[in-house]
Amino acid sequence: MDGQTLSYYCLARYVPDPIKDEAANFGVFVLEGEKVRFHCVSDWSRLKKFGGEGIAFLKEFARAAKKD
Numbered sequence: 185m186d187g188q189t190l191s192y193y194c195l196a197r198y199v200p201d202p203i204k205d206e207a208a209n210f211g212v213f214v215l216e217g218e219k220v221r222f223h224c225v226s227d228w229s230r231l232k233k234f235g236g237e238g239i240a241f242l243k244e245f246a247r248a249a250k251k252d
Contacts (some may be wrong), residue, residue, distance in 0.1 A: 191216040196224065198242060200235035205238070208234045211246060222249040 196211035210231055211224035223232070226245040232239050 189217045196222075198231055198235060198239075200237065201238070206234075210242060211249070213249070222246070224249070 192215045193215045194215075195209045196213065197207045197209050199207045208231055210228075211222055214221045214223075228239055230245065231242060
């Protein structure tokens with residue numbers, strides 16, 4: 185492809201109740217060549233209200249995803 189690099193992305197979603205089929209995106213993975221980057225929200229208050237429960241597991245997931 186003449187030196188072009190394909191890029192892909194994947195959303196990280198929080199689905200507190202799959203029956204309701206409601207979700208909130210809280211991060212995005214971007215893959216370009218062999219590089220993988222993750223970016224997430226900085227304000228977690230909306231997600232906490234959205235699910236009505238603790239979101240410590242989401243924050244831990246985000247910390248682990250950011251590590252190289």
